[in-house]
Amino acid sequence: MANTKNTRDSQNSPNEPEEREPDEERKPAPERKPAPERETAEERPRPMEVLRNARAQLAELTGMNPESVSSFEQTEDGWALEVEVLELARVPDTMSLMASYQVELDPEGQLTGYRKVRRYERGRADARGR
Template sequence: MKGEDHIVTNDRPRPMEVLREARAQLAELTGMTAESVSSFAQTEDGWSLEVEVLELERVPDTMSLMATYQVELDPDGQLTGYRRVRRYERGRADAHRAGGR
């Protein structure tokens, strides 16, 4: 029975696999490397993530331009859509988001 349970749980990718695949797919489409994932949730249609991306490197690094991308994936972890939802300087806190308070 344990083997059957293991097979059932493998129908959907594991969350860490989804995160890695989402970062790789977004990087391939945008040409930019994902630095971190700031939000991750399973939805009825698959997965929803917010990914932080370095858009423009500046000196000093605190002035580099970052962006948050909303990324949608199907249940198998394949990217179905993305959009930039925010741009900001790396060194600035965002007062409009819970993490920026």
């Protein structure tokens, strides 16, 4: 006659997880604490992260793709950038209309404001640069 007695040892192989008895209670997972605010210079976003995020945020808000960043600096209030954007593509490309946007970011790199400061043709020299 075959042994029909069911035991945990005879039913589970060493690689299978052990089954729990119905009356065993599961302990809740420990609560995760939110990440602390960035407080030191090491925890601030890196300049390249700020640039990438600023370009992505400006593109989402304006619907235009930034082509380059012509100025970038850290300020007391966060970051300030000047971003060059293609506003209207023309043929030849040197006649395309470009715009410079001044972009303000908080210390974490989130866009807090922007404004168009200049509009120009791509192939035209800047009168201010003479």
